[in-house]
Amino acid sequence: MKRSSREGRYAERALVGVDDAGQEERIVLWIERRTEGVWAVARAVNPQLRESDETRPDDLIFEGYELGDALERANEALEDDVVVLEGDGREVDARPFTRKEVLPLLERWFFNR
Secondary structure, eight states: OOOOOOOEEEEEEEEEEEESSSSSSEEEEEEEEEEOOEEEEEEEEEEEGGSSSSOOOEEEEEEOOOOHHHHHHHHHHHHHHHHHHHHOOOOOOOOOOOOHHHHHHHHHHHTTO
């Protein structure tokens, strides 16, 4: 049974590509808020095949205290994947991560503690 541990994820993007064997693969990037005010950006390939949604250490792209830095790193990683997928001839519609998307969730967490 797959356990879900998605609490703390503030934004997520999923892309669909093809691996080296021609099999469909799912690439998921997300921004999460961790304890002590740390933002984390992570990327996983085929996370739906995992036992849980827990972020693994090797998923991490960035950890830091500034939301702006997290957004920048998340968008860089997203753009890298989009470029590769488009190079493979895939049509990709992935909107960038934005502060406007994250702030309402952060405010809800902050004021409802």
